[in-house]
Amino acid sequence: xxxxxxxxxxxxxxxxxxxxxxxxxxxxxxxxxxxxxxxxxxxxxxxxxxxxxxxxxxxxxxxxxxxxxxxxxxxxxxxxxxxxxxxxxxxxxxxxxxxxxxxxxxxxxxxxxxxxxxxxxxxxxxxxxxxxxxxxxxxxxxxxxxxxxxxxxxxxxxxxxxxxxxxxxxxxxxxxxxxxxxxxxxxxxxxxxxxxxxxxxxxxxxxxxxxxxxxxxxxxxxxxxxxxxxxxxxxxxxxxxxxxxxxxxxxxxxxxxxxxxxxxxxxxxxxxxxxxxxxxxxxxxxxxxxxxxxxxxxxxxxxxxxxxxxxxxxxxxxxxxxxxxxxxxxxxxxxxxxxxxxx
Amino acid sequence: xxxxxxxxxxxxxxxxxxxxxxxxxxxxxxxxxxxxxxxxxxxxxxxxxxxxxxxxxxxxxxxxxxxxxxxxxxxxxxxxxxxxxxxxxxxxxxxxxxxxxxxxxxxxxxxxxxxxxxxxxxxxxxxxxxxxxxxxxxxxxxxxxxxxxxxxxxxxxxxxxxxxxxxxxxxxxxxxxxxxxxxxxxxxxxxxxxxxxxxxxxxxxxxxxxxxxxxxxxxxxxxxxxxxxxxxxxxxxxxxxxxxxxxxxxxxxxxxxxxxxxxxxxxxxxxxxxxxxxxxxxxxxxxxxxxxxxxxxxxxxxxxxxxxxxxxxxxxxxxxxxxxxxxxxxxxxxxxxxxxxxx
Numbered sequence: 001x002x003x004x005x006x007x008x009x010x011x012x013x014x015x016x017x018x019x020x021x022x023x024x025x026x027x028x029x030x031x032x033x034x035x036x037x038x039x040x041x042x043x044x045x046x047x048x049x050x051x052x053x054x055x056x057x058x059x060x061x062x063x064x065x066x067x068x069x070x071x072x073x074x075x076x077x078x079x080x081x082x083x084x085x086x087x088x089x090x091x092x093x094x095x096x097x098x099x100x101x102x103x104x105x106x107x108x109x110x111x112x113x114x115x116x117x118x119x120x121x122x123x124x125x126x127x128x129x130x131x132x133x134x135x136x137x138x139x140x141x142x143x144x145x146x147x148x149x150x151x152x153x154x155x156x157x158x159x160x161x162x163x164x165x166x167x168x169x170x171x172x173x174x175x176x177x178x179x180x181x182x183x184x185x186x187x188x189x190x191x192x193x194x195x196x197x198x199x200x201x202x203x204x205x206x207x208x209x210x211x212x213x214x215x216x217x218x219x220x221x222x223x224x225x226x227x228x229x230x231x232x233x234x235x236x237x238x239x240x241x242x243x244x245x246x247x248x249x250x251x252x253x254x255x256x257x258x259x260x261x262x263x264x265x266x267x268x269x270x271x272x273x274x275x276x277x278x279x280x281x282x283x284x285x286x287x288x289x290x291x292x293x294x295x296x297x298x299x300x301x302x303x304x305x306x307x308x309x310x311x312x313x314x315x316x317x318x319x320x321x322x323x324x325x326x327x328x329x330x331x332x333x334x335x336x337x338x339x340x341x342x343x
Numbered sequence: 344x345x346x347x348x349x350x351x352x353x354x355x356x357x358x359x360x361x362x363x364x365x366x367x368x369x370x371x372x373x374x375x376x377x378x379x380x381x382x383x384x385x386x387x388x389x390x391x392x393x394x395x396x397x398x399x400x401x402x403x404x405x406x407x408x409x410x411x412x413x414x415x416x417x418x419x420x421x422x423x424x425x426x427x428x429x430x431x432x433x434x435x436x437x438x439x440x441x442x443x444x445x446x447x448x449x450x451x452x453x454x455x456x457x458x459x460x461x462x463x464x465x466x467x468x469x470x471x472x473x474x475x476x477x478x479x480x481x482x483x484x485x486x487x488x489x490x491x492x493x494x495x496x497x498x499x500x501x502x503x504x505x506x507x508x509x510x511x512x513x514x515x516x517x518x519x520x521x522x523x524x525x526x527x528x529x530x531x532x533x534x535x536x537x538x539x540x541x542x543x544x545x546x547x548x549x550x551x552x553x554x555x556x557x558x559x560x561x562x563x564x565x566x567x568x569x570x571x572x573x574x575x576x577x578x579x580x581x582x583x584x585x586x587x588x589x590x591x592x593x594x595x596x597x598x599x600x601x602x603x604x605x606x607x608x609x610x611x612x613x614x615x616x617x618x619x620x621x622x623x624x625x626x627x628x629x630x631x632x633x634x635x636x637x638x639x640x641x642x643x644x645x646x647x648x649x650x651x652x653x654x655x656x657x658x659x660x661x662x663x664x665x666x667x668x669x670x671x672x673x674x675x676x677x678x679x680x681x682x683x684x685x686x
Binding site: 129140143144175177183184185186188211212213214215216217227228229231232233235236237238239240241242243244247248251252254257258260261262264265268269272275276 | 472483486487518520526527528529531554555556557558559560570571572574575576578579580581582583584585586587590591593594595597600601603604605607608611612615618619
C-alpha cells in the first residue's frame with residue numbers, strides 16, 4: 001500500500017506530519033510519498049533515520065485562510081494539489097492531509113473526482129460510541145442537502161462502517177429532533193421515506209429517526225445528517241468534552257487531597273479523554289470521492305498522522321469504493337434531467 | 344407573585360410537582376395555584392403540612408403520547424389547559440409545567456397567545472457556560488425558520504439574558520458552522536445581515552457567527568438558531584455529558600484504589616455533573632408568549648420544580664415581556680402583507 005501524505009498541511013507541519021508518516025512506514029510497512037518543500041522535509045526524514053520515503057517537491061502551501069476553490073485552482077504547485085494529482089495519476093493508493101478542509105474537499109472533487117453517480121462528497125467522522133463507533137455523515141461538506149444526497153450518505157456511511165470499521169450489519173439512523181416518523185422538517189420527511197424504502201428492500205438496516213442522546217447511547221452505527229446539523233453536532237461534542245475535562249481539572253486541582261486522588265486516576269482518565277481527542281482518533285474520510293482521501297485534524301500531532309495513514313491504508317484495502325460503485329443504481333433518484341446532469 | 348403549576352405533567356407527577364411547588368411557596372413566599380385532580384393533590388399537600396396553596400380541579404391529563412394540537416383542543420379540562428387558561432384570565436403571573444413540550448407550546452400559543460408582532464414562540468434553555476450561561480434560542484419549537492424568526496429570537500434571547508439572567512450587555516452570536524461571515528446556508532446569510540444591522544444600530548450586541556465549540560468557551564450569552572439545529576445541539580450536550588459521566592464512573596469503579604480516590608472527589612464531581620442536570624438547572628422559558636410560561640424537564644424531581652417556580656417568579660417580575668413589546672417594531676421585517684397578517 002502506498003499512501004501520499006501532504007507534508008505541509010496542518011498547524012504542526014511539516015515536522016509532525018513527516019514524523020507520523022515515517023512511523024507508519026516503519027511500523028505498518030506502508031510505502032510513503034510526501035509532498036511539499038523538499039528542503040524542509042528531507043532534514044526531518046534524515047533526523048528520523050528514514051531512507052525509504054519518497055519526496056515529491058511542491059513549492060506552494062495552501063493556508064487555512066485561502067479561499068478553497070481559488071486556492072486549488074491557482075496554487076497548482078501546492079503540496080495539497082500535488083498530492084491529489086499523484087493520487088489521480090495512480091502513483092499512490094490514498095491521500096492524507098491535515099490542511100484546509102475546504103481546499104481538500106474542493107481539490108478532491110475537481111482533481112480526483114467523485115464516484116460516478118454520487119452527487120456530493122461528504123465528511124464522515126466516527127463518534128466514540130459503542131463497539132464500532134458511529135459514522136456521522138455529513139459533517140460539514142454540504143450545508144444544504146437534498147433527500148437524494150442524504151440517501152447516498154446513508155449507503156456510503158453504512159458501507160464504511162461495514163468495510164472499514166468491521167461492523168457486520170450497521171444500523172442506520174436519520175439524525176432528527178425526535179424518534180417519531182413525523183418529526184423534523186421537509187428534508188427529514190422526504191429522506192425518511194427514502195431510507196425506509198431502502199431498509200424494506202434489505203439494502204441498509206434503517207432504524208428510523210435518532211436523536212443525539214440516542215446516538216451517545218449507542219443506538220446506531222451510522223447517523224445521517226445534512227452537513228450543517230452534523231457539523232454542529234460534531235462541534236458540540238468537542239465543546240462539551242473540552243468543557244467537562246476543564247471542569248474536571250478544576251476539581252482535581254482544588255487541594256492536596258484531590259490532587260493525590262487525581263494522581264491515582266490519571267492514567268485511566270487520560271485514556272478516556274483520548275477517545276474525544278482528534279489526535280488519537282485519526283482522520284475523517286471524504287466519502288464519495290473515487291479514491292480514498294483522509295482529512296486529518298488541523299492540530300494533528302505525529303500520532304494523529306500515524307493513525308490517519310493507518311486508516312487510509314485500511315480504507316484503500318477495504319473494497320469500499322468498489323462497493324459504492326456496484327450499488328450506485330440504488331442510491332440515485334430518477335429525475336427527468338438525469339441523462340444530462342453533469343457529474 | 345402567584346405561580347400556576349400544572350400538577351399532573353411530567354414523569355414524577357403529581358408527587359414531585361406538588362412537593363417542589365410547596366417548597367417554593369414556603370421558601371420563596373410565592374403564592375401557588377396547582378391544577379389537576381384534587382383528590383390526588385390534596386393528600387400530598389396535607390402530608391407536606393401546606394395549607395396556603397390553592398388547588399383548581401382539572402379531571403383530564405395530557406400525556407406525552409397525545410398529539411399536541413388535538414390534545415389541547417379536546418382535553419379542555421386537562422391540568423395543562425386549565426393552568427394556561429387561568430394565566431390568560433389573570434388569575435396568576437406565570438405557568439410552570441413539566442408536561443408535553445408540544446402541548447404546552449400549542450396551548451400557550453392558542454390560549455395565552457403570542458406577544459403582538461412575534462411570529463413564533465421559541466424554547467430558550469440556558470447552557471451552563473461562563474458567568475451568565477448561554478441562552479440557546481430556538482431549541483425545538485420551530486424546525487423550520489425564516490430570517491425574521493431568527494431576528495426575533497435574537498432580541499428575545501438578549502432581553503432574557505439581560506432581564507432574567509442579569510447579564511448587563513449580552514453578546515449575541517448566530518450558531519453556524521464557521522465564524523466567517525460567508526459560512527452556512529441561505530438562512531444563515533440572510534439572518535447574518537439582519538443581526539449585523541441590529542448590532543450596528545446598537546440594539547443588540549451582535550458578535551457574528553459562533554460555533555458550538557466557541558459557545559462552550561463562553562464566547563456569547565445568546566446563541567441564535569433554528570429549532571432543528573438548536574435541538575440537536577441541546578441533545579448532543581445532554582448525550583455527551585451523560586456518556587462522559589458514565590465513562591468516569593467506569594474509571595472510578597475499576598479497583599479499590601480508584602474507588603477511594605473517587606470518594607475524595609465525590610462531592611465536587613457531583614456539583615460539576617449537576618450543572619448538566621436538567622433537575623438542577625430549572626426550566627426552559629417559552630419566549631414570545633404574552634405571559635411567562637416555563638417548561639420544566641419531563642423527568643423533573645421536586646428540586647427541579649422548585650427551581651422552575653423560582654425562575655417563573657423571576658421572569659414574571661423582570662419586565663421582560665414589556666421590553667419585548669416596546670421593541671417590537673425593530674423586530675419585524677416590513678412585508679407587503681404586513682397589514683393583513685394574522686397574529
